[in-house]
Amino acid sequence: MGEKLSISDLNKKLAEMDVKSLEGVTIEGDIELEIDAGAGGVGPLFAYYFGEEVAKVAVQLVNMAKAFGYPVESLLQPVAVAQAISPAPAELAKAAAAVPAFKIPDTLKTAKFAVGTDKTWKTQVQEVQLGATKADGGSRGHVIKIGGEKAMPFFFDAAMPNRPVVTIDVFDMPIGMAKAVKMHYEDVMNDPADWAKKAVKEFKADLVTTHLISTDPLIKDTPAKEAVKVVEDVLQAVDVPIVIGGSGNPEKDVEVLSKASEVAQGERALIASASLNLDWEAIGKACVANNNVCLAWTQLEINSQKELNRKLMKVAGVPRDSIVMDPTTAALAYGMDFAYTNMERIRLGGLKGDEELNFPMSSGTTNAWGVREAWMVNSPNKNDSSWGDRMLRGPIWEILTGFSLAMAGVDIFMMMNPIAVAYLQEITQSLMGLIKAETPDTTNWISMEV
Amino acid sequence: MKETSPLNLYKFLPQTNCGECGEQTCMAFAAGLIARSRKIDECKPLFDEKNQKKYGKKLTSLKDVIAPEVALIYVGAGDKQLKVGGEDVMYRHQMTFFNKPPFAYDVTDAMNEADLVERVKLIDTWKKFYIGNWEEVEMVAVRCVTGDAGKFAACVKKVMENTKKPLILCSFDPKVLKAGLEVSAATRPLIYAATKDNWKEVAQLAYDYKVPVTLSVPFDLDGLKSMVATFKEMGLDDLVLDPGTAPNGEKLQESLQNFIKLRRASVEEGQKDFNYPVMALPINAWLTTKDPVRGAYWESVLAATFVIRGADIMIRHSIEPHSVMPDMHLRFNIYTDPRTPVQVKPGLYKVGKPTEDSPVFLTTNFALTYYTVESDLASNGIDSYLLAVNTDGIGVQASVAGGQLTPSKIKDAFAEAGMDFETTTHKAFILPGMAAKFSGELDDLYAYKVKALVGPEDSGRIPGWMEKQWPPKK
Numbered sequence: 008m009g010e011k012l013s014i015s016d017l018n019k020k021l022a023e024m025d026v027k028s029l030e031g032v033t034i035e036g037d038i039e040l041e042i043d044a045g046a047g048g049v050g051p052l053f054a055y056y057f058g059e060e061v062a063k064v065a066v067q068l069v070n071m072a073k074a075f076g077y078p079v080e081s082l083l084q085p086v087a088v089a090q091a092i093s094p095a096p097a098e099l100a101k102a103a104a105a106v107p108a109f110k111i112p113d114t115l116k117t118a119k120f121a122v123g124t125d126k127t128w129k130t131q132v133q134e135v136q137l138g139a140t141k142a143d144g145g146s147r148g149h150v151i152k153i154g155g156e157k158a159m160p161f162f163f164d165a166a167m168p169n170r171p172v173v174t175i176d177v178f179d180m181p182i183g184m185a186k187a188v189k190m191h192y193e194d195v196m197n198d199p200a201d202w203a204k205k206a207v208k209e210f211k212a213d214l215v216t217t218h219l220i221s222t223d224p225l226i227k228d229t230p231a232k233e234a235v236k237v238v239e240d241v242l243q244a245v246d247v248p249i250v251i252g253g254s255g256n257p258e259k260d261v262e263v264l265s266k267a268s269e270v271a272q273g274e275r276a277l278i279a280s281a282s283l284n285l286d287w288e289a290i291g292k293a294c295v296a297n298n299n300v301c302l303a304w305t306q307l308e309i310n311s312q313k314e315l316n317r318k319l320m321k322v323a324g325v326p327r328d329s330i331v332m333d334p335t336t337a338a339l340a341y342g343m344d345f346a347y348t349n350m351e352r353i354r355l356g357g358l359k360g361d362e363e364l365n366f367p368m369s370s371g372t373t374n375a376w377g378v379r380e381a382w383m384v385n386s387p388n389k390n391d392s393s394w395g396d397r398m399l400r401g402p403i404w405e406i407l408t409g410f411s412l413a414m415a416g417v418d419i420f421m422m423m424n425p426i427a428v429a430y431l432q433e434i435t436q437s438l439m440g441l442i443k444a445e446t447p448d449t450t451n452w453i454s455m456e457v
Numbered sequence: 458m459k460e461t462s463p464l465n466l467y468k469f470l471p472q473t474n475c476g477e478c479g480e481q482t483c484m485a486f487a488a489g490l491i492a493r494s495r496k497i498d499e500c501k502p503l504f505d506e507k508n509q510k511k512y513g514k515k516l517t518s519l520k521d522v523i524a525p526e527v528a529l530i531y532v533g534a535g536d537k538q539l540k541v542g543g544e545d546v547m548y549r550h551q552m553t554f555f556n557k558p559p560f561a562y563d564v565t566d567a568m569n570e571a572d573l574v575e576r577v578k579l580i581d582t583w584k585k586f587y588i589g590n591w592e593e594v595e596m597v598a599v600r601c602v603t604g605d606a607g608k609f610a611a612c613v614k615k616v617m618e619n620t621k622k623p624l625i626l627c628s629f630d631p632k633v634l635k636a637g638l639e640v641s642a643a644t645r646p647l648i649y650a651a652t653k654d655n656w657k658e659v660a661q662l663a664y665d666y667k668v669p670v671t672l673s674v675p676f677d678l679d680g681l682k683s684m685v686a687t688f689k690e691m692g693l694d695d696l697v698l699d700p701g702t703a704p705n706g707e708k709l710q711e712s713l714q715n716f717i718k719l720r721r722a723s724v725e726e727g728q729k730d731f732n733y734p735v736m737a738l739p740i741n742a743w744l745t746t747k748d749p750v751r752g753a754y755w756e757s758v759l760a761a762t763f764v765i766r767g768a769d770i771m772i773r774h775s776i777e778p779h780s781v782m783p784d785m786h787l788r789f790n791i792y793t794d795p796r797t798p799v800q801v802k803p804g805l806y807k808v809g810k811p812t813e814d815s816p817v818f819l820t821t822n823f824a825l826t827y828y829t830v831e832s833d834l835a836s837n838g839i840d841s842y843l844l845a846v847n848t849d850g851i852g853v854q855a856s857v858a859g860g861q862l863t864p865s866k867i868k869d870a871f872a873e874a875g876m877d878f879e880t881t882t883h884k885a886f887i888l889p890g891m892a893a894k895f896s897g898e899l900d901d902l903y904a905y906k907v908k909a910l911v912g913p914e915d916s917g918r919i920p921g922w923m924e925k926q927w928p929p930k931k
Contacts, residue, residue, distance in 0.1 A: 111661060118682040387835050
């Protein structure tokens with residue numbers, strides 16, 4: 008049923024008829040143009056599928072055939088859609104012209120991009136000084152400042168005044184730890200002072216945390232007075248600011264941390280920690296009396312955090328510049344989403360003016376090592392793809408647990424694996440623009456060899 | 458969608474309360490649209506052609522109002538089709554992030570066939586079980602390294618023979634892209650990329666083959682926006698933006714800031730002329746190192762950066778377990794809907810190969826709690842039964858306090874799960890220590906035919922508890 012005309016014939020005929028509307032259309036070669044009139048293809052749909060110019064050719068062909076006395080109308084019985092909008096040849100041309108043509112412009116349009124800053128961020132996060140030098144009553148070689156942000160971490164709204172810092176865990180007795188962590192500390196495990204030295208000298212810890220876990224009544228029940236000698240040893244061994252932790256026993260910790268605060272008098276040590284489950288007032292007051300900083304620990308609940316901060320300020324009299332929050336770190340794959348969002352909400356709340364929340368935050372990043380993906384040799388699930396080498400899996404688990412919370416607003420990270428410490432420092436400092444490095448040409452990434 | 462009031466969506470609905478969508482009223486449906494639990498096309502009358510005259514205008518307006526702030530693009534075809542973009546919030550707690558950025562792992566046309574097939578199969582079959590789901594890799598990115606259109610097309614073909622996962626065709630040469638499209642256009646791959654140099658030819662390809670296209674203008678947001686404006690004017694609307702991913706140095710800071718700027722422009726400022734999904738290239742980590750561990754770690758860290766802040770799709774290289782596993786979990790955690798606690802299906806689970814002598818534990822269906830207990834049992838080789846009681850995904854301590862876990866609920870849950878204590882030798886189950894106060898009431902409920910033992914408060918202490926307390930004394 009198709010009518011076949013070769014283009015050369017068509018061109019000749021068109022030339023004879025002086026058809027103006029084909030100007031600008033160049034058809035090369037001796038192509039056969041087929042219009043299957045019986046299929047009713049000529050119409051807006053035809054124009055849409057084959058483009059405006061071709062439709063125009065079709066219309067010309069139809070007109071031409073008509074001029075030759077060919078019964079075009081009877082052949083053009085298009086399908087339902089085309090029929091509904093009347094396929095009379097004269098209107099076909101109109102319909103074809105109405106379909107927007109795909110047209111590539113000669114040049115790119117010009118455009119300017121602009122975006123504002125977040126105007127709701129009006130309150131600065133409190134800046135807190137950790138450590139004190141001789142000049143201000145301590146014995147540290149230098150001080151560290153954390154907090155002071157005016158925007159979410161790494162946002163362009165305002166530069167971060169202080170970089171995130173890492174404190175490496177030291178324990179007052181050997182403890183069980185994942186193989187990928189233990190291998191770095193085996194030689195110093197029996198001597199907290201050596202342990203602290205190694206953390207600072209070899210692993211570039213900004214601070215060290217001395218955990219007095221032997222004081223736990225269920226472990227060694229070391230008396231507070233005796234246990235805090237380790238704090239003195241560590242203060243002697245390193246000159247970085249320090250953090251002091253208890254055993255986690257809510258009764259014993261009050262005594263241990265109060266004593267530890269006395270031993271570290273004037274050092275602006277971070278005392279870990281006061282919580283709603285223990286005598287926070289005693290711990291808060293022990294911090295104030297000895298010019299130390301109080302870590303306020305709550306469990307993934309923003310309102311508890313507000314309550315504890317408020318009580319520490321109003322009841323225990325802890326000054327604003329001596330509070331750091333630990334809103335709890337749930338590790339990657341073990342509830343990190345809760346920890347992340349809790350911290351992000353705390354930081355946003357603080358920036359928006361909640362004065363019970365605008366304090367620096369701390370993360371117990373070592374919790375990452377409790378996640379089975381971080382330490383198990385193989386997957387317990389037989390259908391999992393290979394879990395590979397756990398010695399490589401563990402450190403990245405600690406890196407990403409810490410880093411994701413850095414993005415939510417954490418200022419100080421309690422960590423253990425030295426590789427994880429190095430990567431966390433590198434990525435956070437890179438995102439602050441502190442690491443100068445020549446950036447490779449990324450435009451040829453497609454053809455890179457890896 | 459910025460709208461938060463159902464009332465403002467209600468006015469675009471038929472307001473007939475016909476109930477076809479399953480809601481009793483149009484207002485309830487409007488509330489469902491706000492919560493993203495209902496989809497617009499579930500309102501059948503609105504889409505019925507017969508009602509075109511009556512509702513046509515409403516439908517158009519409604520579509521405008523509920524459109525996501527970051528445009529939603531579909532890549533791929535059929536059941537493997539992926540949603541890219543479609544985000545509505547800046548921070549996940551404001552609602553949720555909706556469409557996790559697909560990870561596309563690379564292959565190249567310079568690989569020999571055996572290596573190529575092996576890698577595609579690895580990508581195709583990679584999986585990891587996590588909180589009741591199989592996490593997978595979504596896409597394959599085919600890079601043209603040879604510059605040879607024929608080789609590229611052959612490579613694309615070979616990839617398609619070995620996976621049904623959607624593709625990204627990567628080349629700046631329109632001839633190469635065209636050759637790839639010739640063999641793959643029906644699967645609707647994403648093409649990468651139109652640049653300031655090749656945009657005319659690539660636009661023509663996107664038009665001819667009806668495929669989504671990436672616009673790449675690194676580190677120049679004005680330039681990227683001008684490209685977007687030009688493509689939109691041509692009627693090309695399936696766009697993905699590549700604002701540049703620098704793997705290190707100060708440019709990396711700039712990269713992240715650009716992602717944040719783009720997300721803020723679309724989500725917080727409603728800049729509808731520049732709100733397309735954004736692509737990150739963590740693969741660029743490999744431009745800075747050849748060390749396999751360093752490369753994998755750094756790529757992982759870059760991926761985390763952009764999963765958290767603003768990427769809607771990304772091209773990756775390292776499929777080593779120490780790179781892909783942490784990133785999968787990170788993406789899962791960030792894209793988990795914070796409005797609904799993560800839950801496991803309530804019921805009785807087997808840990809290991811339990812027998813009639815094995816202990817029977819119970820916990821709640823809060824996924825984290827459940828998997829912690831399960832893991833503590835499994836990793837200690839304790840063959841056992843573990844009942845997950847439906848507490849609406851709330852943990853033990855909170856559900857005991859909040860009444861979602863009660864003695865009668867525990868008894869009902871055992872009955873529903875078909876647990877017959879008569880078939881056990883011990884006729885006992887072990888309560889979580891946090892629910893110790895239920896033991897007396899449970900003994901009454903079971904008329905002392907089944908004993909409720911009190912277990913430790915932390916499931917990590919189950920092995921020690923077992924040594925002293927199991928099997929129970931008669």
